[in-house]
Amino acid sequence: MNVLKGKNDRPGDGKTVAVAMSGGVDSSVAACLLSKAGYRVIGLTMRLFCYASAETTAKSCCNLEAIADARAVCRSIDAPHYVIDCEEEFSRLVIDRFVEQYLAGCTPNPCVDCNRLIKFSYLLERARSLGVDYLATGHYVRKIQLRDGLPGLARGLDPEKDQSYFLWSIPALNLSSFLFPLGDYRKKQVRELAEEFGLQVSQKQESQEVCFIASGSVRSFLRKYYETSGKEKLPPNMCPGPLVDTEGCELGQHRGSAFYTVGQRRGLNVSLGKPAYVTAIDASTNTVVLGDADDLMADLVEAGSANYIMPDPEKPFRAQIQVRYRQKPAAARVFPEKGGRVCIRLDSPLRAITPGQSLVFYDGEILVGGAVIETARMA
Numbered sequence: 001m002n003v004l005k006g007k008n009d010r011p012g013d014g015k016t017v018a019v020a021m022s023g024g025v026d027s028s029v030a031a032c033l034l035s036k037a038g039y040r041v042i043g044l045t046m047r048l049f050c051y052a053s054a055e056t057t058a059k060s061c062c063n064l065e066a067i068a069d070a071r072a073v074c075r076s077i078d079a080p081h082y083v084i085d086c087e088e089e090f091s092r093l094v095i096d097r098f099v100e101q102y103l104a105g106c107t108p109n110p111c112v113d114c115n116r117l118i119k120f121s122y123l124l125e126r127a128r129s130l131g132v133d134y135l136a137t138g139h140y141v142r143k144i145q146l147r148d149g150l151p152g153l154a155r156g157l158d159p160e161k162d163q164s165y166f167l168w169s170i171p172a173l174n175l176s177s178f179l180f181p182l183g184d185y186r187k188k189q190v191r192e193l194a195e196e197f198g199l200q201v202s203q204k205q206e207s208q209e210v211c212f213i214a215s216g217s218v219r220s221f222l223r224k225y226y227e228t229s230g231k232e233k234l235p236p237n238m239c240p241g242p243l244v245d246t247e248g249c250e251l252g253q254h255r256g257s258a259f260y261t262v263g264q265r266r267g268l269n270v271s272l273g274k275p276a277y278v279t280a281i282d283a284s285t286n287t288v289v290l291g292d293a294d295d296l297m298a299d300l301v302e303a304g305s306a307n308y309i310m311p312d313p314e315k316p317f318r319a320q321i322q323v324r325y326r327q328k329p330a331a332a333r334v335f336p337e338k339g340g341r342v343c344i345r346l347d348s349p350l351r352a353i354t355p356g357q358s359l360v361f362y363d364g365e366i367l368v369g370g371a372v373i374e375t376a377r378m379a
Helices: 025-036 064-076 087-103 110-128 172-177 187-196 218-227
Strands: 016-020 040-047 081-085 134-136 141-146 151-155 241-245 250-254 277-282 287-291 297-308 317-322 330-336 342-351 358-363 366-377
Touching: 016 025, 016 110, 025 040, 025 064, 025 134, 025 187, 040 064, 040 110, 064 081, 087 110, 087 218, 110 134, 110 172, 151 172
Parallel strands: 016 040, 016 134, 040 081, 241 287
Antiparallel strands: 141 151, 151 366, 241 250, 277 287, 297 342, 297 366, 317 330, 317 358, 330 342, 358 366
């Protein structure tokens, strides 16, 4: 899995690039860099669920101010700016799935779904209808060229901002259509560039992780989702049920299994005289299992919905894996299986590997692919 070094800052030669602009400093600087490199830039801002009716905050990437900020940046580089209505697609493909996964006892990653289904699929098709050559974003990830000539992805230069973890599921066949101008920059440099370009967003706050949950908690969001759905009753998994220990003995009642996640310690509504953690969730019986910290350790993981940025592997391979965005990579052996399934055997156990989250494979700095965690246990 060797690669040839590649750059993201080649002259545009008059080619047209659509830039996904959230109104934040990263996408704004990306647009300015591409314009300076000779590309004809078109700014695209997605109108999502949170523009229409949800509460937003200063840290939200989705509000009316964001549209105004993106438009101002485009005006400064003499680029047209369009607002793309993605509300229906975002609600159906990202928010509805987010709720469904919590009801199924999983902890989803909506940013991964948004990248795969909205930004790098739906938005790409809308951009192509404008006759563009590329779609660019402000992600901190490097686009590289593999030895076989195919495009690939690698970690961003800034280890504190690298966002390759969230891009494992994007369609590999579309990689040649993407540009990532910030991959070779550190966040500090990007803010300095924003000042140099005279952008008012140079000191704008970072957007929060889940844009459609501007304040409150997942629990309050799920309740509001159903309150506004017109349904008379809450789903069983949003109603009280049994809290049990690892032997099945009842310890108390929880508020609804959909409101918990594996590894959770706070808000368990029970006092056992010792630290207790959510170790499993049985959505079929609305049961939440509590155990000790040792019960969270696992070295064997089953995952599904695998996607590979590198060519699909046919044989088992060694990799460094991450089961969380900020986690230090862990050594493992990956066994690809039929139907997009994969088995991962870790060299050393990891704590709280959570169903629904992303398990991402790396070969050094290179993004190999990833899958969605289904089960984890000690072999």
